[in-house]
Amino acid sequence: MIVAAFLFRTARSWRRMSHLLLSIVMITIPFAGTALAGPPFQTDDPEPVDFHHFEAYVFSTLDRTPGASQEQLPAFEFNMGAAPNLQLHAVLPMTLASPASGPNEYGVGDTELGVKYRFLQERNGRPQVGIFPLLEAPTGDAGRGLGNGRAWARLPLWIQKSIGPWTTYGGGGYNLNTAPGMRSAPFAGWLLQRDINKRWTLGGETYYQGASTKGGRSSNFLDGGGYYHLSEQFQILFMLGHTIAGERHLIGYLGLYRTWK
Secondary structure, X not given: OOOOOOOOOOHXXXXXXXXXXXXXXXXXXXXXXXXXXXXXXXXXXXXXXXXXXXXXXXXXXXXXXXXXXXXXXXXXXXXXXEEOXXXXXXXEEEEEEEEOOOOOEEEEOOEEEEEEEEEEOOEOOEOEEEEOOEEEEOOOOHXXXXXXXXXXXXXXXXXXXXEOOEEXXXXXXXXXXXXXXXXXXXXXXXXXXXXXXXXXXXXXXXXXXXXXXXXXXXXXXXXXXXXXXXXXXXXXXXXXXXXXXXXOOXXXXXXXXXXXX
């Protein structure tokens, strides 16, 4: 569920990953644009890609617990404005599973497919509201720790309001997961971010995830991040966070973004 990955075990790993991300983006998505809300944060937003516009991300994520860690290394996200107020969405990840005991596993992870629909537009005294149902297809090998083993779904409702340089958005929903060892659970989050200047947009969020494994506990996250605008055509996205209650997690996100029409 969580996407973030710029913390690696050694400085050498960090340099290799940074070079890989930069190379992939420069080769595969030489287009222009600005980033919307959502990534790099766990909390999403109701704002779809504009009609006849496209978005692409190449990114990596980290979710580290005392017993194991899982990284998407790298992952690719593609969004398309298929109609006014309607966005089609896909994420194709490569996954690295690092258990506390046993060998690391690396391969294709589960594929994420979704549709974002905004049914209420933002006005002077009214926020915008939308839904963003997601289906996680079991393309990863669950026996190697690279996937869930069964298809599962996320069903959220998101709300957003902007005032000058400030933007706040959040909401929540429910995960439906019947895979062995997993359980369905609620989630919710809220974020506040600000455009500092033409280069920097920074924000912080609080996020709650109900117990998603049998015998597991819920988690409360606090994290911060944002966007750095290298130019009008190119942005770096980043996030770092940690749980403040419940199961212990260290999470992170590092990505590169472009959009075009």
